[in-house]
Amino acid sequence: MTQTLTPAQLLPADLPTGLLINGEWTAGSTGWTIPVLNPATGEEIATIADAAPSDAVAALDAACAAGPAWAATAPRQRGEILRRAFDEVTRRKDDFARLMTIEMGKPLAEAYGEVTYGAEFLRWFSEEAVRINGRYGSNPEGTGRMVVSKRPVGPAYLITPWNFPLAMATRKIGPALAAGCPVIVKPATNTPLTTLLLAQVMIECGVPAGVVNVITSSSASSITKPLLADPRLRKLSFTGSTPVGVRLLADAAPNVLKTSMELGGNAPFLVFEDADIDAAVTGAMTAKFRNIGQACTAANRFIVHASVSDEFVAKVTARVQEMKVGNGLDEGVTIGPLIDGGAVDSTNELVADALSNGASVTVGGNRIERPGFFYAPTVLRDVQPGTRLLKEEIFGPVLGVSTFETEDEAVAMANDTEYGLMSYAYTRDLARGHRLIDSLETGMMALNTGLVSNAAAPFGGVKASGLGREGSVEGIEEYLETKYTLIPV
Incomplete structure (x- = not known):
């Protein structure tokens, strides 16, 4: 109501x-x-x-x-x-x-x-x-x-x-x-x-x-x-x-x-070939779209193994298509407005840059013309190296997917940023999970979950x-x- x-x-x-x-x-x-x-x-x-x-x-x-x-x-x-x-x-x-x-x-x-x-x-x-x-x-x-x-x-x-x-x-x-x-x-x-x-x-x-x-x-x-x-x-x-x-x-x-x-943050979200894809999709929805993507811990760069990328993108797109945009006071709304008009402009510019560099939209990709400051929840696939989306903090409801082939490549892509606040990783391989704890250059890490904030946990980052x-x-x-x-x- x-x-x-x-x-x-x-x-x-x-x-x-x-x-x-x-x-x-x-x-x-x-x-x-x-x-x-x-x-x-x-x-x-x-x-x-x-x-x-x-x-x-x-x-x-x-x-x-x-x-x-x-x-x-x-x-x-x-x-x-x-x-x-x-x-x-x-x-x-x-x-x-x-x-x-x-x-x-x-x-x-x-x-x-x-x-x-x-x-x-x-x-x-x-x-x-x-x-x-x-x-x-x-x-x-x-x-x-x-x-x-x-x-x-x-x-x-x-x-x-x-x-x-x-x-x-x-x-x-x-x-x-x-x-x-x-x-x-x-x-x-x-x-x-x-x-x-x-x-x-x-x-x-x-x-x-x-x-x-x-x-x-x-x-x-x-x-x-x-x-x-x-x-x-x-x-x-x-x-x-x-x-x-x-x-x-x-x-x-x-x-x-x-x-x-x-x-600031520029959190990578890694999905390996052995991941539980349904769990990764659920975690992605939380890590990306909580607070309309306006969080320093928000997943910014989705780095997904090439063998499971199509499945991940399809399932995330389906979930995003179900989201209801509107006034947060209204029943059932899951995506509210961005904080102001500047935030909408910035989000739109990042998406436009990604598209001009070879990415494609599976859902969203546009500002919403209505009173207030709204941007459609968006999924982009094939986000290419050098795209601003991979370097800058998004602070908006945009999920961009890039692919990798090896663990070393994924870690290198994840660490290729001045920031080091938060990282996410989905894998069933316990040994790999322990390796990622050491190799990912962030102050916090979520392993097979999309939310880690807790008053009893130390919150903070490294690097910039x-x-x-x-x-x-x-x-x-x-x-x-x-x-x-x-x-x-």
Whole structure:
């Protein structure tokens, strides 16, 4: 059934739209606003505050003032606040799911999945807060005792992307707060509303004033540069494109900031001749089309053994033909809109380049002329070397297939990229699977499955895909410093 209420009418009644600084919601020093659009219609659904550089500095002032007391708060108490936030986000799953669909476009069923995934970071790090351990022991000479302890790194600046507005916020806020760090969060202006609602929930769950601050701005650089230049800031965590990440690393260098970078991806999806093709097709549908293909972990390059390529393409094409495109709020929709018109243009250009270089379309291959920003789910076969599709991150619902003959050739094709975030492989050969763990140059790998994300698993990449890890036991280490003390005996 199609929703009868408008998207604006479906927004939570308590949804804040201002800046959160020192526990108070404010319109900011400029009084200017930024429109937030529904990508399924292109219509404005809300306006949010537009921060000036002075607002960013005020947020850092608040974080610095709140930091010592938060670091001194008992780990159990920090954990209990995060656990209450997990419970409240879970209780309000309908509000969060609808909100993400309205501002980002993902189908409602996927939005509910993100609520579960995103909330889990709050629960996971509520448990990790009480497991920040050091060690104690004699030095090798026996002349003293070595105490190794962990302490919070200090105020952290967290920049989150638009494609997973809840999970990317909780994946950074959770470990920072568990470690004892106050934060300034800058959500993407395409999808700020989910983060603003999350911040409101965290205040209600007992986060002290100044520990979580949220600033939104139409000019990311204008508020980011003064923060990175301020020596009081001690941590930067960014999720986004590699070019932006490189610039941020340069800006963070003068103050030697501790940095985490989760950057671009160009994930290969390998299908070997011995693979269970039906399972590979099911995995491909998840790895490629989840979130409308707008994920850094999305399978970008389908590298399929020549002997099974026809079968794989035929079965994937049939599955894609069954997909329903539309507003993610409508029943049965499996492919929603892309985030904006630029994303549609970029996707269309990549497909056109592939076709001009010898690929052919089995389904889709066109933008959809309707209100909003839609592109038809697409399958391309015979994608040739040198095609842009094989070098650039797609961030759209396009599945392009190339073929190989030998395992060595497949691995070489998979590693022929500057990126190294995620890889997928389907094979029944256990020995080959173990070889691929070593030979594929990625920080994460899915063997005979299309989905690996989990709050308990370390998320991150190698090469141009980033630095550091989020989630798991590694995630909290990104917000801690190690201190060594020697006690003579």
